[in-house]
Amino acid sequence: MRIVFSKLWMVIESLCQYLNIMSDKPTTIKEIAKILKISVSTVSRALNDHSSIGLTTKMRVKKLAAELNYEPNQKAIQFLQGKSHIIGVILPELSESFFSTAISGIEDVAYKRNYTVLLAQSHDDADREKLLVEKMKTQRVDGLLVSVSKTTSTYEHFEVFKKLNIPVVFFDRIPPIKDIHYVASNLENGTYEAVNFLLKKGHRTIGMINGPTTLVASHERKEGYIKAMISNRLKFDPSLIVSCDLSESGTIEVMNTMLNHRRKPTAIVTFNDYVALFAMRHTRSLELEGIDFVSYANLPIINYMDYTPIASVEQFPYKQGKKAADILIDLINRPKNETGTEQAYFNVVVESELIIPNPK
């Protein structure tokens, strides 16, 4: 009697589960096993097309799985395998065109290689960045992509990841420390091309509105400038390169000193497109004409402007993002580093390039 009852109950139970009445919870492999009266492992192997499972069983399992809308519980799998298939990305500002383009590159690589992207903006705030790093750690991302904030001056918060064996790749804004993986652009080359371009156009007095001297990027620009002058056998005049805080007022200030220079430049290379726009607006307000501007970034907004730089140095953010993500995922999937063998660090430089728009 008891046996009959329990058997009856089992039938009812499977039936209900089959019709998905009793639970709103997602179907599991267990339920499939129970209904089909086979073991869980068989179901698992059947769904994964394991060679040791008969064709008929596979069919039966797959059919029922489809009917029950079975979806493997990723959380269980992630837990079991110790992988989340999530990469974390921390960057300063998505509203900066460079980063919103870079993230597209990152995303594209991630999806292609079966990863998803956990995103966070530091808004150029070092404290927030630390907090985000913490978040990424507790989420146990499989890897981390970082472009550090302008205000970050210490870098210990990234150390934890080494201990946890979670690879970190920096891109664009990289910290000035050793033993890191990074992808960045080299502006020296682009600057060289830019100055060369201006020289070929006949300019002989070329000014440069550079950024704060603390930035690596400023240094690279300067080097490119010098290199171009030297390779054209021209004398390099250091006073033609001025530093600027990149604000509008700062730009106007240095523009004024530039215009009062004993050798007034006929062309100016500016730190970025925004500085270029400020500077050009200023010269127009002074009703000065004929100064050629070359800039960096090649922002899309340039297409909407009335007055634009005649050329721009492109840093290929999409390419940089793509490269960084590729390296990161390679690092995630590399074989375990044997104890003792020191690992190599990826230091990739994406060359910048001068873009000369078609004259209208």
Add this chain to the structure above:
Amino acid sequence: MRIVFSKLWMVIESLCQYLNIMSDKPTTIKEIAKILKISVSTVSRALNDHSSIGLTTKMRVKKLAAELNYEPNQKAIQFLQGKSHIIGVILPELSESFFSTAISGIEDVAYKRNYTVLLAQSHDDADREKLLVEKMKTQRVDGLLVSVSKTTSTYEHFEVFKKLNIPVVFFDRIPPIKDIHYVASNLENGTYEAVNFLLKKGHRTIGMINGPTTLVASHERKEGYIKAMISNRLKFDPSLIVSCDLSESGTIEVMNTMLNHRRKPTAIVTFNDYVALFAMRHTRSLELEGIDFVSYANLPIINYMDYTPIASVEQFPYKQGKKAADILIDLINRPKNETGTEQAYFNVVVESELIIPNPK
């Protein structure tokens, strides 16, 4: 003899683990338990400040945990609790200022409420959107925030989430279907203010470059326009509102018809800032002056332009993102919907507002 050996081995083992020599793997609660010779559950409860654990034990556990750099394995916890504390966000384009601002609002709420953000861009491609939805599903996000792509015309791919009991909240670009949660802006109000503003400035013939008639947003703009005319006891002339595909050439085309209109407008409301810039550039090229432009979006690039609309309708993307994220997380954490009780749908409208910049 055997006993001595096994005991010795255990000591060595704990010692090694204590010094973190043997494994590069993260410390677990188990190891702590073994070293302290207490049970796992005690350790777990001690770390979580459970009331039934003695103060001394708590101290011992916490001290050792700190020394071993213990970090709870989130994957295990997520698996156990069936929650990932991740919300998915699918939106068309981060390079559009609206979305990069909105995501900041989403992020801020998410972090405040202890969630992280899994991001994906559809690039306005319906197929890609479907794929991303699939990704989000397999990642089993706790909730989903979506701004649908321009090319999306079917919406079944979102249905799955209902079955999985994963809440979905749409924002800004919402699908034209019933029974969804959404946050969107109402442009009628902002348009009303915009037209009113122009009327107060003395304009009597106000044109409007509207978007495709299929868009809800176009309809709202039109309604706002009409409402303003009526409330000022002015006749509404439908021929002053023209549809445009929002491209530069399309804009120029409709501008020409507008300028050849028997009642040439003295002010024009344009669908967005880009259309405004195209239109203004065109009028300048025709050396027409004196037409006032009002637009939508209030993009940051406006600050860099020489000629800008005299006012802009702001849609508060940050606020919209924030609101949408808040609703989503509320939905995630709401008590289980009892069977039978139909749940309500959140339909939130963020009012738009006319922003008039300080005249320079």
Add this chain to the structure above:
DNA sequence: TATTTTCAAACAAACGTTTGCGCACATTTT
């Protein structure tokens, strides 16, 4: 002293999946 209450800690199950090992049966080879 006998009973109940309180406190501290242990036990064990559970979450869903994968995977190494082993068993039983069938087929082929010696």
Add this chain to the structure above:
DNA sequence: AAAATGTGCGCAAACGTTTGTTTGAAAATA
């Protein structure tokens, strides 16, 4: 006929944590 090989599947452990229940001892009450 015995042995080797192959096929199809089940058993059980493992991943790290939380949590309901249980146990044991000490303290408080009767």
